[in-house]
Amino acid sequence: MPQYIAPLRDMQFVLHELLQVDQELKQLPPHAEVDADIINQVLEEGSKFTQDILFPLNHSGDREGCRLDVATHEVKTPEGFRSAYRQYVEAGWPALSCDPEYGGQGLPVVLNNAFYEMLNSANQAWTMYPGLSHGAYEALHAHGTPELKAMYLPKLASGVWTGTMCLTEAHCGTDLGLLRTKAEPQADGSYSLTGGKIFISAGEHDMVENIVHLVLARLPDAPAGTRGISLFLVPKFIPDANGKPGERNRIYCGAIEEKMGIHGNATCQMNLDGATGWLIGEPNKGLNAMFVMMNAARLGVGMQSLGLTEVAFQNALVYAKDRLQMRSLSGVKAPDKAADPIIVHPDVRRMLLTAKAYAEGGRAFSYYTAMLIDRELNHPDEAVRREAADQVALLTPIIKAFLTDNGWIATSEALQVYGGHGYISEWGMEQYVRDARINMIYEGTNTIQSLDLLGRKVLMDNGAKLKVFGKQVQAFVEEHGLDERMAEFVGPLADLGEKVTKLTMEIGMKAFQNQDEVGAAAVPYLRVVGHLVFAYFFARMAKIALDKQDSGDSFYKSKLGTARFYFAKLLPETAMLIRQARAGSSSLMALDADLI
Template sequence: MPVYKAPVEDTLFVLYDVLNMENYGNLPGFSDAPRDLVEAVLNEGAKLCEEVLQPLNVVGDTIGCHRNDDGSVTTPPGFKAAYEQYREGGWLALSADPDYGGQGLPVVLNAAIGEFLSSSNLAWAMYPGLTQGAMAALHVHANDEIKRTYLPKMASGVWTGTMNLTEPHCGTDLGLLRTKAVPQGDGSYKISGQKIFISAGEHDMSENIVHLVLARIEGAPAGTKGISLFVVPKFLPDADGNAGSRNPVSCGKIEEKMGIHGNSTCVMNYDEATGWLVGQENKGLPAMFVMMNEARLSVGLQGLSQSEVAYQNAVTYAKDRLQGRSLSGPKAPDKPADPIIVHPDVRRTLMTMRAVNEAGRALVLWTALQADVHHRSEDAAEKQKADDHMGLMTPVVKGVLTDLGFDNAVKAQQLYGGHGYINEWGMGQFVRDARITMIYEGANGIQALDLVGRKLGANGGRAVMSFFGEVGAFCSQNKDDAALAPFIGSLSKGLKDLQAATMWFMQNAMAKPDNAGAGSTPYMHLFGLVAMGYMWAKMAKAANLKLANGANGTEERMNAKLGVARFFFEQMMPETAAHLARITAGADSMMALPADAF
């Protein structure tokens, strides 16, 4: 049976020793979150995840969701009770606006809890996760009446939320969608159409489900310029704001999926269901992209979460499993064989996973902290820089951490040998659950194209130049630090490779766009390595500082941190050169064969 322990200590190290969270006390919400409160929240969240949600992970996978004859959906045993415990604890409201029943605490704290939730039970965590994304979109774009009607109920967890984009013929190209909206003259619309792949589309865990639906108003322009966003509840709010009469929106079927069986992924049918416009007519995509960007960062976190829980179980197995003898002589002479953790290739596997997890955690929390700055700061320059950072890092966090998260789940399964292929050990679920993170909320190839095609050139390259400047300045400021010298040298080399790749695109992609398409995925991973390398360099500096100041009982953890940092820079960062070579090779060989030759 798999196990999970939330990485509270490492999260606190990142928040306070690396990101210096205490320096943000001038921002609203941060003064309400002193370190002792943050520690208490993280520890209580860890307890919920370890004791309540993690034991339900296998239950959700083996039993799944069931669609009843009346179209309702029953979630796996224990899911509803766990959600009620989560709701009563006020977890959904953690970083929500206090004007609508939220606690107003920092987004970065919510992101940390989000990792724990997804590691313990990814399928379950999607229910509140989607609700938070829907709340964000309504908060930014809905009118006051819609906010008053829906946000308090969603912040309390009494109502949950979804996002409805995809149709049977329409995935990434949303300009093809056919769901229609007919105005009724009273401010409402009748929504008709079918949506597929709708996570948490129907379930028994909340009193109402608030669907955010993309549709086309009759007579709207073709393509993406004619898409509007609507709020379409399962039950129409009554005069008192509670769930009233049934709206004609229903679950046609539950998708049979490879993983995340505990989440009800539905085909949703809208048969002249009543909905209300969110934001302006034909401006639905910008409104939905508030939720999409929230979701993409959350999905990157999901990739990290599956890597973390797979790593934890692989470590336990590697310490217990006896097989063969160490190449340098027996390490457990009193036993018939040594534990497999003595073997270098097993260490390579574990160190690779750990290096990604700890850097990925820092990268996610750094980006979540920028979300706080963007939303809460009154300084225009700070807000702009934070917004630039999020726009640039969203495809990197989503694409890189989910690619590597799946790879690491497979690595953990491989480490188990034959047992990894047997269901009772749980590794297969991590692999299957991690796989979807590379696909939904924009497949990773799309994330790479977004990074290269949109984000690099946005605002004259302002965001990427800011990132280059920040990493370059860190390298310059620490180049004479003997303890950091090996890390700084490797990071500087990686940064130069990334800058060279960026310049190559500038010189070769405009005239020949296929060069951008051919190099986009290697570029995304090159960028990810440099971003994680920057996090590792900052973590190494923080670890050295703690050791120099006495470490206060953390010597073992800080020395381990430095050991993993050394591994990352020696064994993983050199891949930047390979990615650069792939990028600068261009598209010619990739596009040479006619389609019929495949």
């Protein structure tokens, strides 16, 4: 059976030594008192909950799945899920980063983000129930009326109620301009919503007393396309005057999707038959409000794959040290045993180090982005807040796509370490692969993220946001370029930075002639930029490790070895990707559709 131990040492390294978050938080008035001790205490308590309460339910929850009572439209979650959620709420975890005005603890996003890594390693399917609530909370907090905020935010912050986002319909996924759900104004200021939504994670379950759905729909006079979409709050039970669940609303689960993975989460088909809802934000401006939730969800999905990468690596490493197969090519390593442990074989090490590097690089990258969100929300200087917001906008699609692509690679490699045993469910590895696959699809497929990065975040502003990140890379290169110890890291980093600049300009020029060039280049382009980000953080981590490698703490030697592996074995992928991006659209679009 699999196991999980929260990687507290590496989490603390990233937070305190790499990012120095306590110094950062001192610049943010709401978090000025949050120091390293508080952060470590929260993470240590979080590790106990995720390891002891949540992780044991992962395998059993996958085997059992969710069950729908067709007559009552009620969904039963796997055994133990409700009890774990009750303990989660009683410990105050839902409120960790929520606004104190609504009952939150007001702790920084970067700390909540680290906690969610542990949650996702322990049990991604379970974590989706409270995870989606955070997105609903953020959208309502940013765009809700004072009345809606007062009624719903304390419930979401406390975890007494959970939230969902209802976007997708059977005939439209990413192309929300095609959605048909209707919203009719009522005399009392509410709206009556009718339509159907699919793929609604945590759409119905038995873990809370009420579920708050955020639903995209069209008003009667709405213009066509995305300009005519509004956002509505539709609760499962309409609260009474005291804020208690009252009348059952006309939004029901019609079916549970049969899925490849995340079986412990109820992915529902939701039917609205004159359901009562309330407008969030302005009429026909629903996407503006929903994007608050979608961006939070995209960061969350990146954390899902980071969590799976870490737990898959941990288990593959334990197995590789224990499993005996053949002898080392360079000579016997365990003469007292019938064969050597498979960790002596070079390709087994390649697989393990691939997962390890993608976990450690993803941790540094995602925690850095969460820190930028704290800066965007809380820094007293408006210019600093604006620059942080631009960087978050640039990095969000990379986190979603690059981390989930890497998660799929890492979980597959970790399964391969087990050989045939990895394909057998009792070892738990095949579940990680199945669960990881959805992360590349939902909340905007990775192709959509790539188009967003290249088209909107880079080309649309002539690379201004990318240049800001590039200046950080350049500053690091200039600072450490003459340090011989850093040559193996600084050289490739500087080289890739120059290549990204040239590649961006080249694609931009081609796009003036043919927009299909953007579509053809977007996916490899995102991976190239993702590697640039990883290379930057691995170079920074290598510098710290070099300075401390003789401290007596073997952690730094391990970190340095991982950085060297990344630069030697994973970063060279960019050469192929750059050639793919430059190859253009002609080979893709030349054939008529009926000849493919």
